[in-house]
Amino acid sequence: MGKSSFKFAWVLDKLKAERERGITIDISLLKFNTQKYTMTIIDAPGHRDFIKNMITGTSQADVALLVVSAAKGEYEAGISRSGQTREHALLAYTLGVKQVIVCVNKMDLTEPPYSQKRFDEMVRGVSGFLKKIGYDSTAVPFVPISGWTGENMITATQKMPWFQGWKARRREGNTSGRTLLEVLDSIHPPVRTINKPLRLPLQDVYKIGGIGTVPVGKIETGILKPGMTLMFSPAKLTAEVKSIEMHHQGLQTALPGHNVGFNIKNVAVKNLRRGDVAGNAQQDPPSDVSSFEAQVIILNHPGKVKAGYSPVLDCHTAHVTCRFAELKEKVDRRTGKKLEDQPQILMSGDAATVKLVPIKPMCVESFFTYPPLG
Helix, strand or coil, X not given: CCCXXXXXXXXXXXXXXXXXXXXCCCCEEEEEECCCXXXXXXXXXXXXXXXHHHHHHHCCCCEEEEEEECCCCHHHHHHCCCCHHHHHHHHHHHXXXXXXXXXXXXXXXXXXXXXXXXXXXXXXXXXXXXXXXXXXXXHCCEEECXXXXXXXXXXXXXXXXXXXXXXXXXXXXXXXXXXXXXXXXXXXXXXXXXXXXXXXXXXXXXXXXXXXXEEEEECCECCECCCCEEEEECCCEEEEEEEEEECXXXXXXXXXXXXXXXXXXXXXXXXXXXXXXXXXXCCCCCCCECCEEEEEECCCCCCCECCCCCCEEEECCEEEEEEEEEEEEEECCCCCCEEEECCCCECCCCEEEEEEEEXXXXXXCCCCCCHHHC
């Protein structure tokens, strides 16, 4: 392979192309248990070419573990203006991932190895741009590790005597510890909304021999049970759920936060796609929209944005081209106060309320009723 630091990535990279290129292309899920939680790792691609898959993966996460390399030159490339580290943190924030953990990896490759100076330099740099994005940097733990040698992942390191441990100040209380495993146990599971109607954005749809059509996705709100009749939007199809599985185990009730695969009757794979949303046909089923209003922040755009501009919009797991039909008002991005009615153009740094028209059917919901789909 020639890429030495890649030996453990094989565990999650299952596609032949991934193993040959030495990068993660698609999203893979893996379950593991800590003393407090059962966690699902969503290994999302970091590579620029596969940003669509990265967005699908991140939109389903509760916590972001941002892995930054301490190796010479790699950290600098990641946080440069067009670097991936910066882009991933920004995407996580934009997609509503509230909790972040920063993992400083490859500490065995610093000069000298396990250098405190290098770690401190990275903490300063990364907390600086996390703050600019909108995160509270005092709530973000920074943990130095080496994935290659296993330093400070499960047991406290002996090779970094200077490391006094990580700290995080959060509303729910302050936490501290030494290892990466302790950080994972310090996170707070988000409040799940069981009492709302079911919303399940599809991440993928598979055809499995002997079973049939199996859509896969994370339940955002509500409950999924075998025997339920589902409505898929914008496909406008209904189907009955035959069975539900999570990590290859059958389930009788699936709750918000669960990443599940479920088998449905009488629907061909080609009629469903990533980005469709499943809901209970009997209780406020999801529907597609002909237009919607959105609050837009233009973070980085080379030119001027006018009415008629048609970017690809990523919402939950859907990727759909939408036209800026009307620029309604420009607002202050920090306070939300109105600055100007019907602006002619928008530029980098502006925030605005915009009327968007999807060019093909798309399911979105009001942010206030179903935040993950807004």
